[in-house]
Amino acid sequence: MDSPKEGTSTSFVGAGILAALAASLCCITPVLALLGGISGIAATFSWLEPFRPYLVGASVLVLGFAWYQKLKPQPAGQMDCACDEDEKPSFLQSKAFLGIVTAIAAVLLAFPYYSGAFFPKESPSTALAAPAATATRANLYIAGMTCSGCEHSVNNALRQTPGVVEANSSYSTGIAQVTYDKSKVDLSRLAQNVATETGYKVTKFEEVNQK
Template sequence: MNNSSQTNTSSKSIGAGLLVAITASLCCITPVFATLAGIGGLAATFSWMEPFRPYLIGITILVLGFAWYQKLRPRTQEEIECACEEDEKPSFWQSRKFLGIVTVFAVLMLAFPSYSGIFFLDNSKGDKVIVVKKSDILNAELNIKGMTCTGCEHSVNAALNISEGVLEASSSYESGISTVKFDQTKVSVDQLATNVEEATGYKVTEKNIIQRKP
């Protein structure tokens, strides 16, 4: 393989690795930014890709690994001679520096679910004092279809926490359940379900009151 062919192959690998990394993260990135942008109907657009995410991650690693191999492997005497004859310095887009930038970006994309919570304001009510009668507090469980990662959990929690009367909210994409504590005089479980569906695009399939505080 001459120097030009090696460079072209490496460039294609870099582009392919970047594309696959972004594709692997769409199911996690879309819910977060759709919720933040107020276009919740798009949140679940790429949820169907979640089962393929592990394979896409594996492909990303293999492709970028091959690109690094192409950059770091010792050149043969023939390739060195070709490089001397061409007397051309590789462009930035074909350099190790650019490959390093792409690799870091790909890692950030693949790890997105683990830090997606930083994109949401603290909606946990913080230290704000809320006066509520204990007899008015209810706990409910919402079964939600469409959550596939922690990014989805943050989106649902944000939709619940901005609802008036909500005291606490937590969600699990693994179980597909959100638990919410709320003041029944200010909001109903039906309204909470509607708020989640409108803000995130996910479907609430079941609503249950699980406990009434004395």
């Protein structure tokens, strides 16, 4: 039977991994939407983004305390106790398990920094530049983007639209800059595709004056 101390340790480990997962959901969901071919769910957990710094801090603190509990020296009286000689801790109470959980948490917390690797880099139309007479640049103002994973999701939705030559979005400004062939697609279609494929709302769009 697990001791109360062991049960508490397992609870800390579980809380740490859950906090790391919650902190990364807003960035993981767009990738899952792409890989699963599920349209419109990329923005599902964007509401968690304001809490991300707190969730990251909670994960680090909880796992740090779990390591402290695991590594701190035991009082001499407990080390000499004969009742512990034949009792080995379960794998869930081992340093190896805690190390695995810590590594998983680190991968989850760092996800926003490498999520772009899961998305195509170019538009199918990139090789076919739009004629000068129909090449148009525009800005789409998008609500709900909160991390680099959101940017990649929006870029992918735009780049997969026939007629789009280039698309680059920024979650910090909430703007997606698009170059497209207006003889093949219009701005309202681009805005609709973003909403349908990602779930983010395009609040405004406008052509950019080209000199």
